[in-house]
Amino acid sequence: MNKNYDYVLVGAGFYCSIIAERIANDLGKKVLIVEKRNHIGGNCFSETNIETGIEFHKYGTHIFHTSNKKVWEYISNFTTFNSYYHQVLITYNSKVYQMPINLETINSFYNINLKPFEVDDFLEQEFKKESYTNPKNFEEQAINIIGRPLYDAFIKGYTIKQWGRDPKDLPASIIKRLPFRKNYSESYFFDTYQGIPTDGFTAIFDKLLASNNIDIQLNTDFFEIKEQLNSSATIIYSGSIDRLLDYRFGELDYRTLDFEFEVVNYEDFQGTSVMNYGNQKIPYTRIHEPKHLHPERTYNLDKTLIIKEYSKEANREEPYYPIGGEVNKSLYTKYLKEVKKVYPNLIIGGRLGDYKYYDMHHVIENALDTYNNLIKKGC
Structure with missing residues (x-):
């Protein structure tokens, strides 16, 4: 192992890849990326299904x-x-209903024909049946937003499958990620910029990490090689913070995902890229059909790829979603305080490192801020 790296980055997802790109190309310094998987790109990794030629996102x-x-x-x-x-x-x-819940969902579910200006009065009648002055958990917060019937149909069963917990045991803040519309708008996001990378996600990482100043070691566990590294190197870490101290205070709570891939003999299986399943008795949370992510591409096949997604309790190898809550927040703070003593040259970030439910753009912003404020300024 070459000990001459001033920067060692743990993980090859967006957080570390962007910081590596900046250090290599802006500062002109050598960096090492250590990745335990056999590919770059983290959970954004995409590849092509051989049988259909359809590019898909391996991790959802x-x-x-x-x-x-x-x-x-x-x-x-x-x-x-x-x-x-x-x-x-x-x-x-x-x-089938629209999701997130919008006016079409409400009208179809209740078999009525409300206008947008009538929604508040209609929901007020539901709130009279059940509402909470100070919602203490996910369920109470959701009922305060959409009422009990819509919650039971579209949120409760899916949430139990997704998080493996009674919604009463989840923090109220999680429901804030889900939009709610009183008109017929069907777009999930209202951001200024939106889309799928034309050449797929993996192609982004190929370009981010193309510099000769970046060395990458795949299939490598940082904890198995850390003693071989330059002791004065800056470690930029995007993994679980509790792993850094071998879980000495206990494990943070995460959910993880399993995927079931299948090629079916239909040109189009479900007509959309993602179909959620609200009933708790259906074991998977959703089905992905990735061909719909690239409407600009042509597939001349009577086959399509579908991917069933299952949520489960995370093991230590593949944490996906931080569950959060006060207990986990307190535990994270305890780890963060202690980690700074054990790893004085450590920078930690990303969804796992910060224990926050970031979207991609949050991680990219986080990485750019880390580089500009902590790394570049310190040079």
Whole structure:
């Protein structure tokens, strides 16, 4: 192992890849990226299904969206984006509805014909049946937003499958990620910039990490080689913070995902890129059909790729989603304080490192800020 690296980055997702690109190309310094998987790109990694030629996101559908011009201008140096706008549907009791909940969802579910200006009065009648002055958890917060019937149909079962917990045991803040519309708008995001990378996500990482100043070691566990590294090197870490101290205070709570891939003999299986399933008795949370992510591409096949997604409790190897809550927040703070003593040259960030449910644009912004404020200024 070469000990001459001044910067060692742990993980090859957006956070570390962007910082590596900046150090290599802006500062002109050598960096080492250590990645335990056999590929770059983190959870944004995309590849092509051999049988159909359809490019898919191995770890679930990722849609790029942002209103941050700085983030957009930076990432546009490494890709162009297609015109895809994200729409999600949900199947409940064998009927398909719009998701997030909008006026079409409300009217279809209740079999009524409300106008936008009538929604508040209609929901007020639901709130009279059940509402909470100071919502203490996910369920109470959701009921305060959409009422009990819509919550039971479209949120409760999906949430139990996704998070593996009674919604009463989840923080109220999680529901804030889900938009709610009182008109017929079907777009999931309202950001200024939105789309799928024209050449796929992996192509972005190929360009980010193309510099000769960047060395990459795949299939490598940082904790197995850290003693071989330059002791004065700056470590930039995007993994789970509790792993840094071998879980000495206990484990932070995460969810992880399993995927079931299948090629089916239909040109189009479900007519959209993502179909959610609200009923708790259906074991998967959603089905992805990635061909719909690239409307600019032509597939001359009577086959399509579908991917069923299952959520489960995370093991130590593949944490995806920080669950959060006060107990986990307190535990994270405890780890952060201690980590600074054990790793004096450590910078930590990203979704796992910060234990925050970041979207892609948040991670990119986080990485650029880390580079500009902590690394470049310190040189």
